[in-house]
Amino acid sequence: MNPQPLIAVVGNPNAGKSALFNALTGARQKVGNYPGVTVERHVGRAILPSGAPAELIDLPGSYGLDPNSPDEAVTRDVLLGRQQGERLPDALLIVLDASNLDNHLRFALQLIALGRPTVVALNMVDLAKRDGLELDAAKLEAELGVPVIETVAVRRRGISDLLGRLESELGHQRAVHGKDLPPPDLIHLQKRAREVAEAAILRETPVRRITHRLDAVLLHPVAGPIILAAVLFIMFQAVFAWATVPADALDAGITSLGNIVGNALAAGVLKSLVVDGVFAGVGAVIVFLPQILILFLFILVLEATGYLVRAAFLMDKLMHSAGLSGRAFIPLLSSFACAVPGIMATRTIDDPKDRLTTILVAPLMTCSARLPVYTLIIAAFIPNRAVGPGIGLQGLVMFLLYIGGIAGALLAAWALRRSVVKGRGGAFMMELPKYQMPRLVDIALGLYQRALIFLKRAGTIILGTTIVLWALASFPQAGPGQKQSEVSIAGYIGSAIHKVVAPIGFNQDISLALLPTMAAREVAVSAIGTVYALDASDEGQLTSLEDRLASRWSLATALAYLVWFIFAPQCISTIAVTRRETNSWKWTGFMVGYLFVLAYAAAGLTYWTAVAFGLG
Numbered sequence: 001m002n003p004q005p006l007i008a009v010v011g012n013p014n015a016g017k018s019a020l021f022n023a024l025t026g027a028r029q030k031v032g033n034y035p036g037v038t039v040e041r042h043v044g045r046a047i048l049p050s051g052a053p054a055e056l057i058d059l060p061g062s063y064g065l066d067p068n069s070p071d072e073a074v075t076r077d078v079l080l081g082r083q084q085g086e087r088l089p090d091a092l093l094i095v096l097d098a099s100n101l102d103n104h105l106r107f108a109l110q111l112i113a114l115g116r117p118t119v120v121a122l123n124m125v126d127l128a129k130r131d132g133l134e135l136d137a138a139k140l141e142a143e144l145g146v147p148v149i150e151t152v153a154v155r156r157r158g159i160s161d162l163l164g165r166l167e168s169e170l171g172h173q174r175a176v177h178g179k180d181l182p183p184p185d186l187i188h189l190q191k192r193a194r195e196v197a198e199a200a201i202l203r204e205t206p207v208r209r210i211t212h213r214l215d216a217v218l219l220h221p222v223a224g225p226i227i228l229a230a231v232l233f234i235m236f237q238a239v240f241a242w243a244t245v246p247a248d249a250l251d252a253g254i255t256s257l258g259n260i261v262g263n264a265l266a267a268g269v270l271k272s273l274v275v276d277g278v279f280a281g282v283g284a285v286i287v288f289l290p291q292i293l294i295l296f297l298f299i300l301v302l303e304a305t306g307y308l309v310r311a312a313f314l315m316d317k318l319m320h321s322a323g324l325s326g327r328a329f330i331p332l333l334s335s336f337a338c339a340v341p342g343i344m345a346t347r348t349i350d351d352p353k354d355r356l357t358t359i360l361v362a363p364l365m366t367c368s369a370r371l372p373v374y375t376l377i378i379a380a381f382i383p384n385r386a387v388g389p390g391i392g393l394q395g396l397v398m399f400l401l402y403i404g405g406i407a408g409a410l411l412a413a414w415a416l417r418r419s420v421v422k423g424r425g426g427a428f429m430m431e432l433p434k435y436q437m438p439r440l441v442d443i444a445l446g447l448y449q450r451a452l453i454f455l456k457r458a459g460t461i462i463l464g465t466t467i468v469l470w471a472l473a474s475f476p477q478a479g480p481g482q483k484q485s486e487v488s489i490a491g492y493i494g495s496a497i498h499k500v501v502a503p504i505g506f507n508q509d510i511s512l513a514l515l516p517t518m519a520a521r522e523v524a525v526s527a528i529g530t531v532y533a534l535d536a537s538d539e540g541q542l543t544s545l546e547d548r549l550a551s552r553w554s555l556a557t558a559l560a561y562l563v564w565f566i567f568a569p570q571c572i573s574t575i576a577v578t579r580r581e582t583n584s585w586k587w588t589g590f591m592v593g594y595l596f597v598l599a600y601a602a603a604g605l606t607y608w609t610a611v612a613f614g615l616g
């Protein structure tokens with residue numbers, strides 16, 4: 001038996017644990033290694049006021065008891081006495097950063113609930129005071145039910161008090177009951193942390209006060225999720241409501257430019273390429289620039305204000321129950337722009353299974369390439385009318401499609417975590433930043449970059465695919481009474497694909513577009529634009545793409561196609577980056593396979609249901 005009591009120094013990253021450890025142990029510190037884990041074990045000896053020695057162990061910083069990394073796993077295992085070669089600590093010394101109480105108290109509350117002899121060091125009080133924050137250690141002590149000592153580790157302030165309280169707490173078992181129990185989820189943990197902090201704060205700066213007042217509402221267990229849903233809802237309403245004028249103007253501009261260029265060219269193959277291929281195809285995609293920019297305006301503003309991290313916070317329980325880790329949030333969020341950077345961002349997830357699960361579901365987040373497809377089909381088939389005060393039906397459908405993607409990702413993660421990538425996700429591990437006003441320059445720059453990315457895609461991959469499709473769809477040329485979209489090479493390929501997708505309500509046009517759409521989802525729009533333009537030159541009539549869609553597709557087909565796009569992995573870049581990041585053709589094939597199966601089944605269910613309701 002080791003006669004020296006063991007005291008674990010524990011807390012969030014950067015709370016000042018090591019500084020405090022050094023102050024408590026002086027120079028007598030030695031460093032060891034845990035077997036198998038690349039984490040250093042720091043132990044040292046402190047002399048308690050009675051003269052008896054105690055062994056101190058400096059643990060890696062952690063955000064909670066659910067580990068997200070090997071470091072955090074070591075911390076948890078030591079605290080629970082599960083670490084091999086380490087005995088259960090006799091007491092905990094929790095280190096809090098006084099100027100970051102809300103964030104640090106979440107972990108502290110979990111630790112106190114362990115019921116071990118515990119002393120809290122309220123560290124960095126010098127920095128807190130400098131920032132105009134005054135705390136009442138006695139109030140904090142009353143709220144937490146364990147001794148709280150103010151310290152300034154780097155100036156050795158409070159060190160002897162700390163040692164005294166540690167010695168008197170050693171051997172005191174605390175009963176854990178009632179309000180000491182750890183709250184059931186992150187949101188309630190945060191609420192309790194807020195209450196404790198609120199009680200201890202005597203004075204704070206206006207900025208901090210505003211942040212705390214806002215969080216009391218925005219992170220409220222009931223109001224928080226409702227507000228988040230409302231924010232997303234307004235976002236999609238705006239995508240439709242605000243984009244109409246600029247999108248119409250852009251459309252008119254592209255059409256007249258197309259006419260000018262078309263008139264300048266002699267009738268023939270070149271004219272068809274330019275008018276039917278480039279203008280009807282790529283132009284059909286470019287008109288969606290305003291919508292994309294409005295969507296990103298919202299996302300950028302929400303991010304800059306500090307609200308997006310709160311959204312992650314609110315989603316934590318849901319993500320956790322689906323088996324996704326807290327770290328999955330940022331990759332999944334970037335996947336709303338594009339799954340490619342999203343999948344690359346999963347590199348921050350340490351656990352390989354966590355990471356794989358996140359990669360496999362990332363393509364389900366509604367990327368901005370789907371926006372043109374959704375918008376076109378919604379505009380053609382969903383009446384532009386209000387279903388309530390200020391609530392447009394079109395925006396509502398768009399909102400539902402996004403929710404469908406999120407729900408699909410959560411369900412898929414849930415199923416994957418119980419089958420092929422068994423396991424559970426780690427916990428949330430972000431600090432909540434202060435709220436701030438977004439800087440106009442940053443937002444403008446962000447929008448500019450988004451516009452550039454979109455236009456570059458239109459000018460390269462979409463233009464290229466459209467030209468290839470135009471060629472395949474133009475030859476051989478239709479004779480009198482024949483439809484170009486039926487006799488061409490593309491038409492034949494389309495007919496072959498049609499046999500497979502006819503049961504789920506897809507028509508010849510959709511079938512023809514399915515293959516080129518693998519290059520990028522927006523190609524669905526440019527491909528249909530080109531094919532209709534080619535047909536229209538035969539029929540000699542010019543109507544808008546939306547009107548043509550409305551006259552050629554049934555509502556059931558349109559709905560099935562929308563649902564198809566929630567799931568279908570129609571993006572070569574995503575498939576390529578999945579291969580690179582998983583380093584496995586097997587997992588890449590699995591992802592493409594399960595997504596296509598889901599897409600087929602969901603589109604089919606939608607179609608058959610719609611037909612049953614007489615919408616066929």
Ligand SMILES: Nc1nc2c(ncn2[C@@H]2O[C@H](COP(=O)(O)OP(=O)(O)OP(=O)(O)O)[C@@H](O)[C@H]2O)c(=O)[nH]1
Nearest residue numbers: 013014015016017018019061123124151152153154
């Ligand atoms: N002003 C001031 N600075 C402090 C105090 N305590 C620690 N610091 C500084 O805060 C920084 C972080 O301290 P560390 O002791 O490394 O924090 P830690 O908790 O061990 O961090 P991790 O090991 O990364 O989890 C260092 O630059 C310290 O010098 C304090 O009471 N007052």
Ligand SMILES: [Mg+2]
Nearest residue numbers: 017018019061
């Ligand atoms: Mg440290």
